[in-house]
Amino acid sequence: MARVRWTRHLDKFFPALAEQGTSVQIAGESAGAIVAAMDSRYPGFGAYIVDEHGALRPHVNIFVDGAPVRDREGLADAVGADSEVVIMQALSGG
Numbered sequence: 718m719a720r721v722r723w724t725r726h727l728d729k730f731f732p733a734l735a736e737q738g739t740s741v742q743i744a745g746e747s748a749g750a751i752v753a754a755m756d757s758r759y760p761g762f763g764a765y766i767v768d769e770h771g772a773l774r775p776h777v778n779i780f781v782d783g784a785p786v787r788d789r790e791g792l793a794d795a796v797g798a799d800s801e802v803v804i805m806q807a808l809s810g811g
Contacts, residue, residue: 718742719800726806731759749792776807
């Protein structure tokens, strides 16, 4: 299973993430499968991360083993059993 980490800003929208600490183990062979598994565990998470077409939302980045996902439309980037997946909400401000 891949280790999935996220930025603490997501805890605000999904308090159950905060209860998990800083990471969870999730099974999935692609970035999209990881997002779907996270949504199963934390309802609404998937809709926050991807749009109605399954594409990564502009304010979110996903990194697999330190590299940003290349397929932002279909999230087909491969995830290995020992991969680290990091889901980050982009921040803006002035």
